[in-house]
Amino acid sequence: MLLSDVGEFGLIERVAEIVGGDDERVVIGIGDDCAVLEWNDAKYLLVTTDTLVEQVHFRLDWATPEDVGGRAIAANLSDIAAMGGTPLAATVSIATPPELAVDTVEELYRGMQQVSAKxxxxxxxxxxxxxxxxITLSITVLGEVKKGNLLTRSGARPGDVVVVTGTLGDAAAGLDVLERGTGTMSPEIEGRLLAAHLRPEPRLREIQLLFDSLTPTSCIDLSDGLASDLRHICTASGVGAEVELEKVPISVECHNIAALTGKPALEYALSGGEDFELLLTIPPDSVGDLPRLLRATTTKVIGRIVDDASIVTGVDIEGNRVALGKGYEHF
Amino acid sequence: MLLSDVGEFGLIERVAEIVGGDDERVVIGIGDDCAVLEWNDAKYLLVTTDTLVEQVHFRLDWATPEDVGGRAIAANLSDIAAMGGTPLAATVSIATPPELAVDTVEELYRGMQQVSAKxxxxxxxxxxxxxxxxITLSITVLGEVKKGNLLTRSGARPGDVVVVTGTLGDAAAGLDVLERGTGTMSPEIEGRLLAAHLRPEPRLREIQLLFDSLTPTSCIDLSDGLASDLRHICTASGVGAEVELEKVPISVECHNIAALTGKPALEYALSGGEDFELLLTIPPDSVGDLPRLLRATTTKVIGRIVDDASIVTGVDIEGNRVALGKGYEHF
Known part of the structure; x- marks a missing residue:
């Protein structure tokens, strides 16, 4: 049997069975955005790692080395944000062909440094x-989180509302701009979509803002797409979810490229992935606090958690259930 | 200019200049076996990472996937030992072609699990x-170390003695067995050399034993070879070193393959690399404690630290200075 037969999540399950094992220092092992370790009385230590392969995850004819480096750091920071944490330190491993220009590698590290310093x-x-x-780039980021602020995928409860921290689909739309070549839309529109794809912003500030007045019950970062990542929350929490499709925030720019490509804007938003917005669940009695926070962040309510774990679905404006589609599959 | 022009250490210097920067949480950044972070009053946090590339660092026709996985974990644990630390947790990133057999990946993880559990x-x-x-395998290992036990590359002082924790050259000799094909020496000899190459033992226990009665001033793990790694200690500490070549511990098995290949046994020992023994410096007044410890470990005195930083040399049995040669160069 080949890896392409079992897929990424099949492989992770098999690996977790092999390396799993109890250790009192490990609060959460494989299966969330970060591993969680005991740190001290007040805090947990977070660990996350991401590997990016040239021609699979990035192309140096589509993105500058700075963008590739910066995006790699941002993706890891997004995992720290998804656990409610703040950044601590990073290590960076790079495998490169010897005939690569030193300049290219230096630009990669400059891009990493810019985002990490920020x-x-x-x-x-x-x-x-x-x-x-x-090139293979493998980054590990450590973070820390106050014990009371730790967010996982497994705390969502029936009745919670589902919120996202920004518009979805822009990163996938930006990838389409790169694939089609620039120049078919206005430079402003293309520029905004390219920025969403090449220079995503980890929601570290937003998650700390939300803690001020809300008590989120679960969280995940949207790296594989809403459809896939919401399923991760539901599986880990043993619940279902309904997404009101007309409430999913989609940018004007994403609607623009959708009109051009003929691919529904909602498909970018649900299946696109790599937006690095956060998907959170929040108790219904906190929803009253959202309007004030909505001004400070771009967080939007898009659905609710339901008891029936077999239901993870979209609901259209007429109340009909509509499939959410698939997320990004790595093999 | 290409990476092959500046080499690994040239690249690390350039990278360190780009990403360097003060942070009060960082005790030691790029340039030692582990990074060292503030943790609490009693301990530091250690972080180390290693990347292994198929056909560059390992071949699956020479080593089983179990051996490759186990060795990768051992190499990282050796870096934790070199800082005086004990293991805390690991993350493992793997990039693989989709047409790889699931079994192969499972065996890799089983090898990692065996060594990490041990x-x-x-x-x-x-x-x-x-x-x-x-396949590209990238492993990050976290460790912890009592503040008083932290060992770095930079604490060696003139007059200190240089010690190593075991015989050198066996791993390189084992690689030669693989390259030449087995069957030219006795299975016992080949088996011992292959084990040194494929299943190295990180010196985690030995370093803790040494702390009981010695106060090492510096430490590095022998991953690039004695010649190269001793230079790292000397450069970081601003000192020189003389190695008494006849005292370098070399196994009977290594002498056996040297007789067969015509390559001097000392060359295996000085330039071979990947033995994952520790190279330590110890104050001369502690040397009296070594005999007792020598029974418990295989630690041997091989030389001494000198004031003149321009001297990093071997000394033969007649007192003549002899070049130590080069270590492993990654590009």
């Missing part, structure tokens, strides 16, 4: 090795 | 992504 994340170590042909 | 290291997370052609 969010207070020192890069403290790493490894540099030779590869056969393509 | 040393009390839970594997708590990771990433699984698609690669173009070869």
């Amino acid at each position: 969010y207070g994340l020192p890069i403290v170590g790493g490894d540099t090795v030779k590869s056969d042909r393509w | 040393y009390g290291l839970p594997i708590v997370g990771g990433d699984t992504v698609k690669s173009d052609r070869w």
Whole structure:
């Protein structure tokens, strides 16, 4: 049997069975956005890691090395945000062909440094090795979280509302701009979509703002797409969910490219992935606090958690259930 | 300018300049076996990461996937030992071609699990992504160290003695067995050399034993070879070193393959690399305690630290200075 037969999530399940095991220092192991370790009386230590492969996850003819580096750091920081945490330190490993220009590698690290400096994340170590042909970039980010603020995928309860921290689909739309080539829409529109794809912003500030007056019950970062990531929350929490499709926030720019490509804007939003917005669940009695926070962030209510775990569905404006589609599959 | 022009250490210097920066939480950043972060009054947090690329660092026709996985964990644990630390948790990222057999990946993780379980290291997370052609394995290990036990590369002082925790050159000799094909020496000899290469033992227990009665001033793990790694200690500490070549511990098995290949046994020992023994410096007044510890471990005195930083040399049995040669260069 090949990896392509079992897929990413099939593989993760098998791996987790092999390496799983009890350890009193481990609060959460494989299966959430970060691993969670005991740190001290007040805080947990968070660990997350992401690997990016050239020609699979990025192309240097589509993105500058700075953008690739910055985006790789941002993706890891998004995982820290999804657990309610703040950044602590990063290590960066790079495998590159020896015939790569030193300038290219320096630009990659400059892009990482810019984003990590912006969010207070020192890069403290790493490894540099030779590869056969393509660059592989593997980043590990440590974070910390107050014990009372820890958010996982498994705390959603029936009746909770589902919220997202920003418009969805822009990153996937930006990838379409790169694939089609620029110049078919206005430079402003293309620029905003490209920025969403190339320079995503981890929601570290937003999640701390939400803690001020809300008590989120679960959280995940939208890396694989709403359809897939909401399923992760539901599976881990043993609940279902209904998404009111007309409430899913979609940007004007995403509607623009949808009109051009003929692919529904909602498909970008539900299946696109890599928006790095957060998907949270919040108790219904907190919803009253959202309007004030909505001004400070771009958080929107898009649905609710239901008791029946077999239901993870969209609901259209007429109340009909509509499939949410699939997310990004890595193999 | 290409990476092959500046080499691994040239690249690390450039990278360290880009990502360097002060942060009060960072005790030691890029440039030692682990990064060191503030944790609490009693302890520091250690972070180390290693990336292994198929066909560059391992071949699945020479090593079983179990051996590759176990060795990757051991190499990271060796970095924790080199800082005087004990293991805390690991993350594992793997990039693999989709047409790889699931069994192969499971065996890799089984090998990692065996070694990590042996040393009390839970594997708590990771990433699984698609690669173009070869496997890239990137492992990050966290450790902890009592503040008083922290060992770095920079504490060696003139007059200190240089010690190593075991025989050197066996791992390189084991690689030669693989390259030449087995069957030219006795199965016992080949088996011992292959084990040194494929299943190295991180010196976690030995370093804790040494703390009981010695106060090491600096430490590094022998991953690039004695010649190269001793230079790292000397550069970081601003000192020189003389190695008494006849005292470098070399196994009977290594002498056996040297007789067969015509390559001097000392060359295996000085330039071979990946033995994952520790190289330590110890104040001369502690040397009296070594004999007792020598029975418990295989630690041997091989030289001494000198004031003149321009001298990092071997000394032969007649007192003549002899070049130590080069270590492993990654690009």
